[in-house]
Structures are given as structure tokens and as C-alpha cells.
Amino acid sequence: LDLALILPDDGPRGARLVEALREAILSGRLPLGAKLPASRLLAAQLDLSRGTVVAAYEELISEGYCTARVGDGTFVAVTSRPTPRREAAARIRLSRWGQRVIADSPVSADDQRPRIDFSPGVSPESFPAAALARALRRAVDRIDGMPAVGDPAGSRRLRAALVAHLGRTRGLRADPSQVVVVSGSQQGIDLSARLLLDPDDRLCMEEPGYPRARRAFQAAGATVTPVPIDASGLVTAALPADGARLAYVTPSHQHPTGAVLAPERRLALLQWAEAHDAWILEDDYDSEFRYGGPPLPCLQGLDRSGRCIYAGSLSKLLHPALRVGYLVVPPALVPAVIAAKQTLDQSTSMLTQEALADLFESGEIERHLRRASRAYRARRAQLLAALAATPLPGARVWPLTGGLHVFIELPGIAPTALRRAAERRGLGLVFGDDCFLREQPGTRLILWFGRLPVSAIAPGIAALAAAVGEATVRRLERPSELATTHPQQATAIGVGE
Amino acid sequence: LDLALILPDDGPRGARLVEALREAILSGRLPLGAKLPASRLLAAQLDLSRGTVVAAYEELISEGYCTARVGDGTFVAVTSRPTPRREAAARIRLSRWGQRVIADSPVSADDQRPRIDFSPGVSPESFPAAALARALRRAVDRIDGMPAVGDPAGSRRLRAALVAHLGRTRGLRADPSQVVVVSGSQQGIDLSARLLLDPDDRLCMEEPGYPRARRAFQAAGATVTPVPIDASGLVTAALPADGARLAYVTPSHQHPTGAVLAPERRLALLQWAEAHDAWILEDDYDSEFRYGGPPLPCLQGLDRSGRCIYAGSLSKLLHPALRVGYLVVPPALVPAVIAAKQTLDQSTSMLTQEALADLFESGEIERHLRRASRAYRARRAQLLAALAATPLPGARVWPLTGGLHVFIELPGIAPTALRRAAERRGLGLVFGDDCFLREQPGTRLILWFGRLPVSAIAPGIAALAAAVGEATVRRLERPSELATTHPQQATAIGVGE
Numbered sequence: 001l002d003l004a005l006i007l008p009d010d011g012p013r014g015a016r017l018v019e020a021l022r023e024a025i026l027s028g029r030l031p032l033g034a035k036l037p038a039s040r041l042l043a044a045q046l047d048l049s050r051g052t053v054v055a056a057y058e059e060l061i062s063e064g065y066c067t068a069r070v071g072d073g074t075f076v077a078v079t080s081r082p083t084p085r086r087e088a089a090a091r092i093r094l095s096r097w098g099q100r101v102i103a104d105s106p107v108s109a110d111d112q113r114p115r116i117d118f119s120p121g122v123s124p125e126s127f128p129a130a131a132l133a134r135a136l137r138r139a140v141d142r143i144d145g146m147p148a149v150g151d152p153a154g155s156r157r158l159r160a161a162l163v164a165h166l167g168r169t170r171g172l173r174a175d176p177s178q179v180v181v182v183s184g185s186q187q188g189i190d191l192s193a194r195l196l197l198d199p200d201d202r203l204c205m206e207e208p209g210y211p212r213a214r215r216a217f218q219a220a221g222a223t224v225t226p227v228p229i230d231a232s233g234l235v236t237a238a239l240p241a242d243g244a245r246l247a248y249v250t251p252s253h254q255h256p257t258g259a260v261l262a263p264e265r266r267l268a269l270l271q272w273a274e275a276h277d278a279w280i281l282e283d284d285y286d287s288e289f290r291y292g293g294p295p296l297p298c299l300q301g302l303d304r305s306g307r308c309i310y311a312g313s314l315s316k317l318l319h320p321a322l323r324v325g326y327l328v329v330p331p332a333l334v335p336a337v338i339a340a341k342q343t344l345d346q347s348t349s350m351l352t353q354e355a356l357a358d359l360f361e362s363g364e365i366e367r368h369l370r371r372a373s374r375a376y377r378a379r380r381a382q383l384l385a386a387l388a389a390t391p392l393p394g395a396r397v398w399p400l401t402g403g404l405h406v407f408i409e410l411p412g413i414a415p416t417a418l419r420r421a422a423e424r425r426g427l428g429l430v431f432g433d434d435c436f437l438r439e440q441p442g443t444r445l446i447l448w449f450g451r452l453p454v455s456a457i458a459p460g461i462a463a464l465a466a467a468v469g470e471a472t473v474r475r476l477e478r479p480s481e482l483a484t485t486h487p488q489q490a491t492a493i494g495v496g497e
Numbered sequence: 498l499d500l501a502l503i504l505p506d507d508g509p510r511g512a513r514l515v516e517a518l519r520e521a522i523l524s525g526r527l528p529l530g531a532k533l534p535a536s537r538l539l540a541a542q543l544d545l546s547r548g549t550v551v552a553a554y555e556e557l558i559s560e561g562y563c564t565a566r567v568g569d570g571t572f573v574a575v576t577s578r579p580t581p582r583r584e585a586a587a588r589i590r591l592s593r594w595g596q597r598v599i600a601d602s603p604v605s606a607d608d609q610r611p612r613i614d615f616s617p618g619v620s621p622e623s624f625p626a627a628a629l630a631r632a633l634r635r636a637v638d639r640i641d642g643m644p645a646v647g648d649p650a651g652s653r654r655l656r657a658a659l660v661a662h663l664g665r666t667r668g669l670r671a672d673p674s675q676v677v678v679v680s681g682s683q684q685g686i687d688l689s690a691r692l693l694l695d696p697d698d699r700l701c702m703e704e705p706g707y708p709r710a711r712r713a714f715q716a717a718g719a720t721v722t723p724v725p726i727d728a729s730g731l732v733t734a735a736l737p738a739d740g741a742r743l744a745y746v747t748p749s750h751q752h753p754t755g756a757v758l759a760p761e762r763r764l765a766l767l768q769w770a771e772a773h774d775a776w777i778l779e780d781d782y783d784s785e786f787r788y789g790g791p792p793l794p795c796l797q798g799l800d801r802s803g804r805c806i807y808a809g810s811l812s813k814l815l816h817p818a819l820r821v822g823y824l825v826v827p828p829a830l831v832p833a834v835i836a837a838k839q840t841l842d843q844s845t846s847m848l849t850q851e852a853l854a855d856l857f858e859s860g861e862i863e864r865h866l867r868r869a870s871r872a873y874r875a876r877r878a879q880l881l882a883a884l885a886a887t888p889l890p891g892a893r894v895w896p897l898t899g900g901l902h903v904f905i906e907l908p909g910i911a912p913t914a915l916r917r918a919a920e921r922r923g924l925g926l927v928f929g930d931d932c933f934l935r936e937q938p939g940t941r942l943i944l945w946f947g948r949l950p951v952s953a954i955a956p957g958i959a960a961l962a963a964a965v966g967e968a969t970v971r972r973l974e975r976p977s978e979l980a981t982t983h984p985q986q987a988t989a990i991g992v993g994e
Contacts, residue, residue, distance in 0.1 A: 004666060006793070006799075094692055102833045104836075120645035127640065129638060137630040141626060143816055144624070148616065148618040148817045167524075169500075183842045184842055194594050277590070302503075315645070320645045321643040333589055345679075345842075346820070348820065349820040349849065350818040451645070
């Protein structure tokens, strides 16, 4: 009997009860057909006589709000008619952070899944569903031993397992006490931004770069300074000579281009950071998967001056729906990061963390990594073969040395034309145009292949090539129409001709 | 073969390989007993001749780093000797938010579980472990259909289930589109603080109040104005006459006192907010459990001007280790809250959300709520009986009308004396002194009884009464010692005599 009733302050008790029940019916909290509580129970709960409750029910029946069924009870007989709510006349007052966040809010994704979907995701056939379900079951069985106020640094077991795994596979050098488990890498980025950046501080990042990170830095009020990239990654010679507070980088597999930061540039970046007393936030978002050549160790493993914050997640290695990531930070920064995590959301689900610790300790993660690598190698080979067989007109395809996506530049095409042509073909595409701080001519795609069935890759590329061809033709056929209705896009696609 | 090797830039390839392997051994990434990769595989991976790799292995064997076992392979023979890392000489530069967060960081909890633990937690015997594990298993089976970039507003099913549940039990009035799922109520509080408060904005909250919320508001730079409470909750007549940007309140069960905000004060608070264009953040953190009298509907259900943000979580209803909470916000605020959630951490685990949606839809949550209510009623009855049988000397015990804790004021006792006396008796206590913005004399306890076995309650209260008695006696016996070594505490305990 957990129906909340508001009894008005004044009037006889019976009348007040009638009014409260009427309110519950009219507001829809007691919907059509709902059974009213037994009069005896309601009377006991409200400390009324049973007669008062029975009289109130009879009143509601006489008013038509309820009906009685003999031997069964009293039931709501009308459809609710919720009172229209008057919206706040006042303007919505947001903080400066809130104003920045909403100004830069991305358009939410379409819910309908396209026929061939080049959007982010992990390989379903290699996913260790049974092992994860078993590990979760074991964690649920141990839930009573889990603290109500979870350790904001995260599960000790998981932190130890992460350090061992990342030390072996990524050359990370850290003690488990330097790890703070976060709820996905976005939280790691946002936490770093809040902890280290004041409004108007300068932040350097790659151009093109990861738009979700840029949004967090801009929301923090930082001044974002783009640094160009080339085939060897971030052009360290272009780092601002007068320093910055923080440099956000993706050295192992630059987002979105896939460039790998050259060893001499890694040292140059670390020297720049040391010279200017800057932090480096290294986002190692997908370096589990490499195709040829040994994996380059992470920047953090080379850092000798405690300036590097290493961010990663289990979103590519396992699944993004888990929302588990980590920051590995210099020892001197650990207390601040833990205090920040506690203020942000207390801790990341200990249930999920303990299940993941099980998967690491049992070797399941390592076995999964091998299976998933095979799955992605097969997809990558198919993708490269398809792109060779059906080249995309006018495209520049960046090398696919690792990770789960390939970056494609289409300098002569307007995004809208390609979007329409792709939609007609049931193609789901991720456009990389928001990877640039400064507006660029043409368009670019981030083709994610992790989730796509191998059999869909060649048809997908063929459809994409046709869409690109159509978008190109349309441009040539009808430049005047575009110029009239979308002057800015027409300007953009005019470049590169 | 996922060992990351750094080959130095200069020198013959064989010597560079030896150096890289030596580094991996000395850094502990190749630990004692680890097997080196087969020479053929490593040669292929590094694009070296097999002879070069074999020669490098022989060099390491001759240097004593490795041993060969015939027909088996080459193994690491030394214990790692990690290079000591030079810590950053530079000071740790934090943002102003970071400086505020670390200045106010709470002491981390002790890991050792006391013999009788009056700390927060939920009843283990009523926890629906099997149903949750089944629901998680079903969610894992559906994980392939879950988007890589989860909907920042949360699972549609869970939002609909929450609105139905809260409408029925709490009188909440909202459409599912007004719900944003967050990672526990702390995230809901922090998100609201960031979105609505600029540095130096005024924030009102109850005094005493919820310290974790206060920390988030203070970290945001807000000026916290305490508003006193009495037996009828927040003293609305004491709300600042010139308004505030936000009022944070716990009207259904004031934290920590347990006072229920009187109906006329609810209206007064809403009127004050409307008059001053202020937001109300209503934290309905534990109102699932009430002992006698109908549950009072939440403030949000009375709000007619779209100023009320309703925050809650599944931490009491199910378990805090799940880290799932929710904000229900006025329609006009929905886009900003979604954009903020996306910037904070993208979304809350869709795996957990879908499992919880299952539990709501199958009626499991409702059944659990009934079982848990019975469990807590039994604990509460035992606790009240124990406090009646063994009164705590000099204590003021607040009424226990709902929730999972009771607030006890001990005006004549110093926290340190009671802490020592409780530790000697194996009692785990939560001190409520940080619930006050302004330092108070004496001490107070928040006795959580949700997790404690019924059989432990009477012995726990007996031990607590003895500890309180001892702390009182000690004070009377040795006031001079306290006055000498802890002048501030001595002053504090002097008050109230």
C-alpha cells in the first residue's frame, strides 16, 4: 500500500480523504481500472475509522469516479485528466558552464539502425557474453560484502589487473595506487578538464582531433589551440612556443586520422611539457588492436617527469555499454583525482568492476583479446580489399594500422549531398567534420568496421562508392542550386576543384 | 604476442633488440620466469631475421638475464629492478575547482569491517540477488543491440518504469522524457551544481544537511547559506529574503535528522522559489521506506512553475554498488541536462539500466520493496526497543519515521573520546559532525541500521550506550588533559554542560 496521498489541511477528515483520492485519480496516479486499497488497510494507514473510508469510497462512486464490484472491491472508473502544467515563465538560467555545454550540444543520433552501419561498436561474434554473465553473477553473489560508499579510486583487484595488463601490452609504468577507475574515458577527460583547467587556460589538441574531448575542454572555458597533425602524428614543432596548461593527445592511434606519433616526436612532446610545466593527457582509446609491427609503448611509459595522465577504457576491448574506464596519474596527483571522482559521482559501479576483475584474473580478457584481434583483422582485410576493388572517387584514405576505424577525406564533396545519397542506400555513416575546430572545405568520414559483419563490408563499400559518386555528380550538375540555397556549403565544395 | 618493445633509434639492430628486451626485464614488464616469444614469431613481428633474434636471446643468456630450457624456450632469470622514477619537481597545478575539491576532501574510510557496523548499507536477506543476476544475464545477451554511444538520457524502458513507479509511490508528475538517468544521486547533485551554479552564486541548504552535496556546491564555488531545520523540517521563514540561485532540500526525510517537511512549509518553499526565480533541487534519497502514516508526496508533484528538480537513486531501494540514479527535471531544462550528462560521462551503463528495467517491468522491484520494508520494519522495531531498554546517556534521539538511519545528538561528548570508546568495543559508527557548515559543540551520530543483522542491534546499542557512558565519564574525569592537548575540542564539549 504505497500510494502517496495528500490530505488537505482543513475540513472534515472524510471530505479531505475524498479530495485526496480525487486528486490521485485526476492526476493519473490512480489510473482507470486501478483497485482502491481495502478500506480496512487504508483506514489503518491513515489513522481513520473504517467507516470514514467506506463513506469516502461511496462518495467517489456516487460522483462517478469509481465503481464497486461486489465481493471484489472499488475500482477507478474514469480516465485521468492530468492538469495542464504551467511552464516556468522565467527564463532557464544556466551557469556559464551550462551555457557553453548547451551551445555546443551535438545532434542526437537517429534511433533507426541503417541497413549497413559504419558506426562505432564491437564485434558481436567475439564478445565473451557467457563469461561476462558468469562474472556478473559472481559479483552479485558477493554484493553484500561491497561497501555502500564505494572506494572512489575503484576496485583494488581491477586496478592491479589493469596495471599488469597495461604494463605488458602498452609499456605503462605505474603502481596500482596510481589508477583511478572512472565511468568511461569521457569521464576521465572531463575530470581532468575540471581538475586542471581554469576558464581561459590554454589547452592544445590535435587538429583534427576528438570532438567529445574538445567539447569538455571548451565547456570548462579553456581556450583550445589546435596543433596540426601529419602522417607522423602531432606536429610537435607547431606546439605553442609559450606553452599551455594541458596538451590532449592520442599518440598511439591519432583520432580520427589513425596516424602513429613518431618516437622522436614523443620525446619532443614530453620535453615541451617539461619546459612549460604543462600536463599531457594521453588518450589511449583503442591501442589494443594493431595490424602489423609491434605496438608502440604509450607515452606514459616514457614520461620521467610525472606530467603524463594516461586515459583509457574497456569500451573497445569489451563493450562501451559497460562504461568503465581508467586514469593512470602521477603519484602526486592521485589524492586530487580521488577527491574529484568522489565529488563527481562517488565511485564507478563496484558490481561491474568486480566482474571485470574476475575476467582479467581468469585470463578471459587475454583470450578475448586474441579472438577479437582475429575478428578485426578479418574485417580490416576485407575493408582494404573492398576499397581497392571499388575506390571512392576523389578520396584520401588514411593508413589503417590499428584500431577499429579508417579515416577518409573527401575534399570535393559537401556533407549534405553525401548524407542524402547514403541515406537512400541505407548506409549509416559517421561524419568527421566536427573533428575540426576550424571549419574545413569538403567532408570526411570515420568508417567504423568493428561491429559490421564481414559479409556486409564489400557491399557497404560498393554502396558508399556509389553514394560518393552520386554526391560528386550532383555537385557538378547543380552547382547553381546549391549556391543559391546553401551559399556556405557551395563555397565549401568549391574549394578543391 | 602483445609485448610492447621500444627499440632505440641508433645502433645495430641486434644490439637495439637486446637493449629493448633488457629494458622490458628490468622494468618488470617481463617478470621472473616469463617465457620470451618464440624467436621466429618475434623476428616476423619486428621484421628482423630469425638469426638476429636468436643472437639477442643468446646475449641475454650470457648476461644472466635469461636461461634456456632445451626444447622449451628462453625464460627470464632475474627479478625486475624497476628504475626509480623522478617525481615532477614542479608543483601540482590544479584548477580552482580542483583546489576547492582537495581542500574539502573527506578522510577515506577504514577498510577493516567492525564487529558491529552501524554504517550505511542495505538488508542482505531481502536482496533479490537471483533476479538481478538473471536480469543482467538477459541484458548481456542483448548487448549487441545496445548502441556504442549510449543515449545520454538513459534507457527508454527504465525511464518509463521510473516515472510509473515514482508517480505511484511518490506522487511525482512527469513524462518519461523529463527523466535523465545518472550514475547515482551524487552525479545528479554535481550535474545540477555545474549546470546551474556559477562561482559566488548563493545556494541554500538545510543546516544540518547532506555533506556530500555541500562539498559539490562548494567545489562549484557557490556561497552556501545554511537554513536551520526543526522538527517540521526546513524553517522556510528563515530562507533568505533576497533569494538564492538554488535551494537543495531533503523534504521527505531530512538528512540527517529525519524530519519531514510540513505541508504548509512545502508550499512556502515553492512560493519562495517562484518569487526569487530560484531552482529547487529535491533529493528524495530514501523515501521508499516509511514506518506509519502515508508517504507524503514529493515536492516535485506540487510544483506548478517548473522550478523543481527531483533527484533520487536505486542505492537504497536496491544497492549502492549499482550506481544508478535519476534526475527528473522541468521540460524546459531537459536539453541542457542531456547535454551536460553527455559531457560528463556520455551515459550510464546501458547494461545495468536494461537489467533494472527488466526488474521494474516484471514486478520484481515491487515485490522486493515489500520484502525489504518488512526487513527494515523489524530492524527499526528492534532498534527502538533497544534504545528504550538501554538509553544513551544525555542523548537526543530524533524520531525514526522513515529511511534507514536514526540521528542522535550527544551534546556533551567530544567526537574523539566516543570514537576511541567505540573502537575498543568493535563498533562502527558514522559521525554526523560534517553535516554542519558551522562547527558545533558536542557530537552526533548517524546510526544506519539497514545492513545490520536484527540479532546484532540490541548488543550494538548496549555497546554504544557503554561507549557513550565511558566518553562522558572520561570527560568528567580528565577535562584538564583534553583542555591542554585539544583546546578546541575542550571548548566544544564545555558547551551544553
